[in-house]
Amino acid sequence: MSVTKSEIRSGAYYDSVVLMQLQRNLLQLPGVEDAGVVMATPANLELLAESQLLQAEGKAAKPEDLLIVVKAVSAAKAEGALAQVDELLKRRSCAAATSSFRPRSLAGAVKALPDADWVSISVPGRYAAGVAREALELGKHVFLYSDNVSVEDEIGLKQQALQNSLLVMGPDCGTAIINGIGLGFANHVRQGPIGLVAASGTGLQSVTSAIHNLGGGVSQAIGTGGRDLKEAIGAASTLQGLTYLAADVATRVIVIVSKPPDAAVASKLLAAALGAGKPVVVCFLGFAAPAVRLHNLHFASGLEHAARIAVDLSQQRVARDSGSHSKAKPISGYLRGLFSGGTLASELFLGLNLFLSPLFSNVAIRSEQKVNDAHKSQAHTILDLGEDEFTVGRLHPMMDNDLRIRRLKQEAADPQVGLILLDVVLGEGAHPDPAAELAPAIAAARKARKELEFVALLVGTDEDPQDIQKQEEALAKAGATVYRDITQTLEHVVGRLLGAAEVQKSPAPFAQPLAVINVGVESFYDSQSAQGAQTIHVDWRPPASGDEDLMALLSKMRT
């Protein structure tokens, strides 16, 4: 019958690779059936329990304790295995010692490898911000693989970086490819004209791999950490990355990958992307694309789709819209959309959702975007005037323009309003000549306020009874910009309201070839080294953490 024995080591720090290898080595000992070597967090204890490796002793361990459990064919075998732990740890440390010189501090590493302008950090989360701060103080860019770093620390680090023209990728940045060298987890991909910036680890790996597999190539792949597009961080690293890629002559196509960003951040980021002067493929996972393409922004429906669009753009070498939108000064006023068609209101709302912030509507799904009172617009507002609340005992606004014209006058009188957007839906059942009523209202409003812009989206066909050409002419003559196409309407509105302040183009301050100091997971050093990067591994240890015995043991492990 199997016997399980445990051992707790308090206050010890070990590199996770060391723990994994200790567990493997224990499993190879004679008579050992299973083994667990984990920090005793609640989650890890639960996992041990699922493998029938948790006993009373283990349950008493604290999260910061190292818990070693061995299940063997006999008590003697289990105890024998545990007795070999120190020996096994030492064997490991000897193997590590055969490699090159290992400074014990970041400062020491900088002296040993003065060319290094990057520090790759993968120490446990609670120590990571401190190491990153030190790296920035030493004037180094930071690849911060570690997770469990607080938002406050992330904000502080990114501010510190910006002030010193340095880049912080992360925390929780799984991957990057800088000057052809992969940091963290990274695939071997062809070099080429596609530059990426991503708040997503395997997202970036999937897209870069797919680009390679489709025959394309990558200039730089910049990770930012998963939280970079949250409001608190404000896309600090993503905007920096975009700036570098916009300036980089080797980059002809830019790809942005992320889970959906917070609204205000999205607006800022997409405004910058509109001004990048290059095609930008936008892949916001889980976000409904507003269109296939708006100006130079190409919206992907997923990771591989993003790769395919980017490769197509990079290989076709066709003239691409790199900012054909109006260079005129954008409007500072608000958008007010007065729709007769509910689905059209929804489609325009969804299309403008990430561009304009805050945007309100009576067709919004998320409660924070619901307009408080549909009779009073707030900031940018899109209204479906065919909603039940407006139509009780009244004809639908496609048949009766009275309600819409009254609302149009009200909005036009509001000096905060800069652009009024209307749909005009033709066809059977609809008003026989909507422009005859809407055009005079538009003309009157424009006469009163010359700067007020009108856009009309005309839906219908050349066979509709209203004569679509005549409708278009009447609306245009009144001063409205008329489109028969939703995407063109979106493009116009985005261009006029968001503008496209040309993005500041700072060349990336990364020296070629890449040289890097590794602090944390040792196998990342091995990987950097295998890729031919100049690299050095810091024999890092946490700031004195209490347990003197274990610290001594740790010391022994270091050459």
Add this chain to the structure above:
Amino acid sequence: MSVTKSEIRSGAYYDSVVLMQLQRNLLQLPGVEDAGVVMATPANLELLAESQLLQAEGKAAKPEDLLIVVKAVSAAKAEGALAQVDELLKRRSCAAATSSFRPRSLAGAVKALPDADWVSISVPGRYAAGVAREALELGKHVFLYSDNVSVEDEIGLKQQALQNSLLVMGPDCGTAIINGIGLGFANHVRQGPIGLVAASGTGLQSVTSAIHNLGGGVSQAIGTGGRDLKEAIGAASTLQGLTYLAADVATRVIVIVSKPPDAAVASKLLAAALGAGKPVVVCFLGFAAPAVRLHNLHFASGLEHAARIAVDLSQQRVARDSGSHSKAKPISGYLRGLFSGGTLASELFLGLNLFLSPLFSNVAIRSEQKVNDAHKSQAHTILDLGEDEFTVGRLHPMMDNDLRIRRLKQEAADPQVGLILLDVVLGEGAHPDPAAELAPAIAAARKARKELEFVALLVGTDEDPQDIQKQEEALAKAGATVYRDITQTLEHVVGRLLGAAEVQKSPAPFAQPLAVINVGVESFYDSQSAQGAQTIHVDWRPPASGDEDLMALLSKMRT
């Protein structure tokens, strides 16, 4: 100075067209500056107030009262205008009377136009379900334009229809094109091979118009009402429409348009669409597309994109996937996705979101899809094993397979599990030979349960250090189906779990040419007539509604 006068008529019923025309006629009287003729709902009173047309008298009106307000240059002019209301209403009724015979009941209309197999209903919401019920009892299909119909009535009507092989489009169905005739609001479009079914009014108008404008044509455009894809209704009309379009020889491409459906409904609807035997363009507004294409389903990013895809499919006449997915009996067990990559977990979760219901994950955004305890799967579950909760003091699962293999064994032992999905991410930093550890675990699980299926998504390139070909072979040899592409992985999983029960193909039971009985808004009758449909207008009145005087007045207005 302007003077405003109001009049209230209690318990009166008027067609909304009559009210609009009364308002217009009042506005044309000498000295009248503005006028409002509305049912005195709170929303309408607010609108009157915004136009400075609301006085104390009007404020006292009840929602079922007709409120007539006139603003004129003098009290005498205002009172004079109000005094002419009866006269103006009569003028209107004389004009209407010049047209053809108008039966007073649905039964009478059926006698007068026995060929009619459709009834178009646009009476006020509170009367609409009753009229629809009567139409169904008379064996007629129903186009139900009216809104403000309860969900309970909608469920009852759709059940009644199904039992009698009839179709109910609506309530709140704005548009349809049946056998070339537009009902409600409808654009004039070319006839052709594209059949549509839509829970969206202007959505359907926009797509049909765009199809025409792109040179394509429409076979049938079936509206369903905006609530049809809600759980309570269960896509009753959409599924019926799909059945007709699948059977219709004139329809070569199908388009489905809707706001995002409820999850369980989506699953049922997409399973039917997978079995339609034709390409189906899916346009769920505001829903992130899971891919560009999965099997015969093409996902559009918006209304015009849906039209463009449909026209391309219909014109290219190329061989299209009309169900290339496995015809094997689908798995009845659950999916368990065990991911090392967080973004990959998200992408697969989002991709399967509408196909599998219920689906849980620790990467879900909506709270109802969050897995309760990441250590215990529920129903279909996708897990990111690289989430913080799993990685404290432990290497990332891309480096250390221990956690994943333990979980794999646990899932494989669950007899409810039918398919285990894994990602295997190669590249620098990752495990040097993941298949060496994963493949034996897969083989062992399959040995214990032959019916258990494994799918592995392999992410990487041919230049990665792990030898992607060798990895693929090892996983395949262990019995996993291996893909290097997310979309193929999605297709496989969807095909195996959702299956593709071939959709029942009932030819649409609509007689050619279309003949229709109109009840409600009179201008719809005019439109049907103008389109050359056989049509008859019912001189409908609400069931005796109390006010005898007004009923008498109404009576005078008829013929």
